[in-house]
Amino acid sequence: MTPSRFDFAGQVNRVVDGDTFWISGQRTRIRVWGLDAPEIGRAGGSAATAQLSGLVSGRSVQCRLRDVDRYGRIVGQCWLPDGRDIAAAMIASGTAREYCRFSGNYYGTC
Template sequence: MIVSVLAIVVLSVGPASAQTNTVSGAVRYVTDGDTLSLRGVDRPIRVWGLDAPERNERGASAATSTLQRLVAGQSLTCRVRDIDRYGRIVGQCFLPDGRDIAAQMIAAGVAREYCYFSGGYYGTCRGN
């Protein structure tokens, strides 16, 4: 019976609470053009709504270096939107001045909007 109650409690704080939480911290390092780590946050953060080229694809190094320049020395605040299948936080991340990381990367032309997940939030998906 205790196990059943525990299971209900764990399930009830899953995605719903994840969507209302935020994490913040100084940027520790950039993994690639759409993933980074913050000091004090145990999991890597996959930037929500952003699709950057993978390491073996053309444009990957440009995306990674652009993200590095954008966030270097910054403290970010990320609204937790989900946890992906790799255990990463999927977060909509903002610079101290309020600029949205994904919007900046899309505007720089080094990544594109991940329309499947963003629902056209950044206005670059067909049909918007």
């Protein structure tokens, strides 16, 4: 992706759970598009949160706006500086799965 295709970018300053984080300078949380991670308090929730935290905490990310969800969160497809798609990395780790209802099998795991 070229930088002109990104809608926003910034440093991740807080991971909420396995599919949601805050970017410095944004007024709302970022929900990772195409990703479905277990909620905190459910089986696998802590592992998914730890995995996402290890992947993005303190790192710069670039995102493309995909939607705004019913909770007012930005739903973004996001990439790390090395070009890795965050959702793809989480799916590959086995701590989260593709959110097929919204992704349209983008990651090929539906």
